[in-house]
């Protein structure tokens with residue numbers, strides 16, 4: 001053996017000492033090999049010995065201590081964050097009320113939005129202060145650089161579904177959660193940032209998503225959406241509804257609600273939104289129900305029953321009653337011991353006029369091209385069959 005390997009007991013743990021037999025015929029070859037290795041260490045002589053010395057970057061006990069300390073802090077922060085997102089745990093810990101997510105800013109198109117609630121984005125994204133969303137495909141990223149690169153190649157010009165309604169630059173697209181799970185999950189994750197209720201963000205297959213968009217000359221940009229169960233045992237016609245915060249208070253929420261009732265009408269069903277409603281949801285629905293019932297009462301001839309109003313509006317009877325009460329139309333006749341409708345046409349007319357002024361964007365039933373969900377059939381398969389195609393006969 002030309003080289004003898006000897007390990008001194010004191011250095012056994014850290015160092016391997018190799019002693020060469022200088023008299024060996026192979027010694028010169030080994031010497032050359034060692035020189036080459038030395039050369040490699042210094043990047044073929046580019047670095048000086050001093051520069052190539054990596055001993056300075058070895059871990060010292062101080063470094064290890066610092067790392068352990070930081071690790072403990074992170075673990076503690078994570079426990080508290082999880083506790084916040086779980087009401088049961090937060091109560092146990094007597095923690096302050098749930099904090100907004102660690103995401104402080106969401107960049108969406110040219111807008112910067114502050115999220116209202118935590119959304120279950122994957123950990124590497126939810127730990128970032130800033131989240132960047134593509135406003136076309138809703139893909140999420142954690143750096144502006146990645147978003148800019150993505151924008152260069154993102155070819156999406158509209159949501160990935162069937163356009164079922166178009167009125168000038170406003171369109172509605174129907175997207176199937178089973179066919180477009182990624183888009184729908186991204187949409188739910190985005191919505192969860194503005195919804196306190198526990199919406200499911202990943203289990204999107206049982207839902208259809210109705211996306212409201214506005215055409216801006218190049219693409220259909222999303223304004224809001226509502227989701228709807230493909231088969232709802234309770235006949236809910238909306239599961240979750242959202243107007244993107246940057247577009248709120250412009251009447252788009254009312255448009256989406258009206259559209260959901262138009263679909264119920266096409267299905268010949270009475271519908272209602274899934275409960276519980278958020279505060280903003282309740283305000284929006286109450287305002288809509290009031291106007292819708294007022295409008296219907298004005299167009300009906302007496303005698304009118306709650307059932308008649310429900311059929312004419314596709315609203316469930318409970319929601320009709322709530323609207324009648326809000327309009328102060330439903331009165332109890334003490335003598336006859338029955339409920340009666342006291343209709344003040346001027347008041348109803350005033351309610352409708354005020355609402356119309358605030359909500360210029362109206363749903364026009366004649367523009368709907370849609371067939372109710374009937375399973376696996378594609379809407380494009382049905383488009384050729386004119387006899388089952390809407391528009392509805394309802395006036396726009």
Ligand SMILES: CC(=O)SCCNC(=O)CCNC(=O)[C@H](O)C(C)(C)COP(=O)(O)OP(=O)(O)OC[C@H]1O[C@@H](n2cnc3c(N)ncnc32)[C@H](O)[C@@H]1OP(=O)(O)O
Nearest residue numbers: 240241242243248249250251252253254273278280281284
């Ligand atoms: C079934 C469910 O999903 S319930 C959950 C509902 N969704 C949410 O809470 C998500 C966050 N909120 C939102 O996305 C929106 O606020 C929505 C969808 C509820 C309403 O959308 P918007 O586009 O703002 O509604 P729109 O402009 O049509 O206003 C409708 C009515 O809502 C009420 N409203 C909406 N926002 C507000 C607000 N910030 N303050 C007071 N009233 C409000 C008003 O009564 C308004 O009627 P008005 O014009 O007579 O004042």
